[in-house]
Amino acid sequence: MLSLNRRIDDWRGRRVWLIGASSGIGAALATELLQAGAVVALSARRAAHLQALAAHAGEAQAIVAPFDILDHAAWDERYRQICARAGGVDLVIFCAADYRPERSWEINADGAAHTLAVNIGSVYTGLTTVLPDMLARGSGGIAIIASVAGYVGLPNASVYGPSKAALINLAELLYTDLHPHGLDVYLINPGFVQTELTAKNAFSMPALLTPQEAAQAIVRGLRAGQFEIHFPKRFTLLVKLVRWLPYRLRFALFTHFLKPT
Numbered sequence: 001m002l003s004l005n006r007r008i009d010d011w012r013g014r015r016v017w018l019i020g021a022s023s024g025i026g027a028a029l030a031t032e033l034l035q036a037g038a039v040v041a042l043s044a045r046r047a048a049h050l051q052a053l054a055a056h057a058g059e060a061q062a063i064v065a066p067f068d069i070l071d072h073a074a075w076d077e078r079y080r081q082i083c084a085r086a087g088g089v090d091l092v093i094f095c096a097a098d099y100r101p102e103r104s105w106e107i108n109a110d111g112a113a114h115t116l117a118v119n120i121g122s123v124y125t126g127l128t129t130v131l132p133d134m135l136a137r138g139s140g141g142i143a144i145i146a147s148v149a150g151y152v153g154l155p156n157a158s159v160y161g162p163s164k165a166a167l168i169n170l171a172e173l174l175y176t177d178l179h180p181h182g183l184d185v186y187l188i189n190p191g192f193v194q195t196e197l198t199a200k201n202a203f204s205m206p207a208l209l210t211p212q213e214a215a216q217a218i219v220r221g222l223r224a225g226q227f228e229i230h231f232p233k234r235f236t237l238l239v240k241l242v243r244w245l246p247y248r249l250r251f252a253l254f255t256h257f258l259k260p261t
Contacts, residue, residue, distance in 0.1 A: 003225030004175070005141070005184035008091075012037035015086045017079075019069060019126060020096030022049035024195035025145065025218075028211035029093065031057055032219050041065045041082040041089070044096065069096055069122040075129045083133075091141040091184075092130050094123045099197040101156040112159045119163035123170065131178075138182035143222070144171045145188040148230065151239050154254055156201070175227060186222060189230040190214050191239075207235035 008014070016033055020026040022044035030053060033040050039061040042050040047066035054062035063085055067074040082089060098118040100111055123144060134140030149157045150164030157164075171187035178185055192198055192205035193214045209217075209232060221229030230236040242250055 004179075004227040005186060005225040007225040008222045010037075014038045015041075015088055015090045017041045017043065017065075017082060017089045017092045017130070019043050019092070019094050019122070020145075021053065022046040024197065025190065025193055025211050025214045026093075026095040027053055028215035029095070029218055030062075032212075032215045034062055036219070037061075039063065039086050041086065043067060043069075043078065045069075069125070070117055072125055075125050079129050088133070089130060089140070091143060092126060093143040093145070094126060095145045096122060097145070097160075097197060099157075099160045099200065101200050101202065102158050103156065104158045107158050115159045116163055119160070120166050120170075123167065127174075134183055135178075135181055140182075141184040141186065142171075142174060142178070143186040143188060144174075145190070146171065148189050148191045148236050148239050150189065151236075152243055152250065152254070156203070171227075184225075185227065187228045188218055188221070189228060189236060190217075191230075191232055191235040207232045 011033055016038050018026055018030050018033070018040055021030045021040075021042040026044070027049070030040050030042055034057040041063040042053060043065045044050060045066060045068050047064065050064045050066055054064050063082060065078050065082055067078045069075075079089070096118055098115040100115065102111075127142070130140070130142075144167050146167035147160075147164040149161040150166075150168045154161050168187060168189070171185055175185040190209070192208045194208055194210055198205060198208075214231065217231040218229055242253060245253070
């Protein structure tokens with residue numbers, strides 16, 4: 001299969017900035033990359049979680065770099081500190097996310113604004129931070145973790161789903177813009193993964209994966225140079241198929257399967 005990005009076969013010495021590394025997919029992915037030999041800058045608000053992750057990984061190449069992704073000024077400061085220690089950043093992985101299970105009539109303005117700021121706004125702030133250097137040297141990579149929830153309008157994901165749909169759109173246009181300049185762009189669309197966020201769900205989650213399984217799937221996709229890395233296929237391919245159904249059938253299907261347990 002023709003790869004849309006350069007394959008990452010060897011992580012030794014590769015400098016990765018992982019945003020949202022304190023738990024869930026981010027923590028599991030950080031562990032995988034550290035064990036593979038990458039230099040990984042770990043960022044999130046919870047410094048203690050990052051310190052514990054770095055200690056557990058037992059790897060000297062972990063850089064603990066906590067900050068609040070909603071603090072615009074903090075991005076430049078953290079980026080400069082990471083570059084000073086690692087000599088630069090080869091790949092940025094945007095993994096931070098906020099989620100509240102809510103129907104449309106349960107949305108409140110402050111909660112929606114926070115979810116959109118974390119899920120979308122922080123990615124734009126991060127892009128403005130790292131892209132100038134990557135474009136100047138003509139190399140680097142951007143990985144955006146969206147979600148299968150961005151494929152179709154799912155009940156209970158009234159703000160989260162649209163935010164992930166926006167990230168899918170963003171990754172697609174970034175690839176068109178950046179790939180001719182030597183940059184790689186990866187779109188990561190997980191299905192249901194057992195995390196602090198999905199623990200809020202009150203419905204049965206099909207094909208539920210552990211964070212470790214999700215991290216391994218992401219690394220396999222990066223190794224293959226895929227643009228879209230989606231998993232587990234038994235679920236994500238089904239949802240992709242559902243997008244082609246007439247709306248009447250689509251709405252009936254998700255209403256049935258997402259009933260509270």
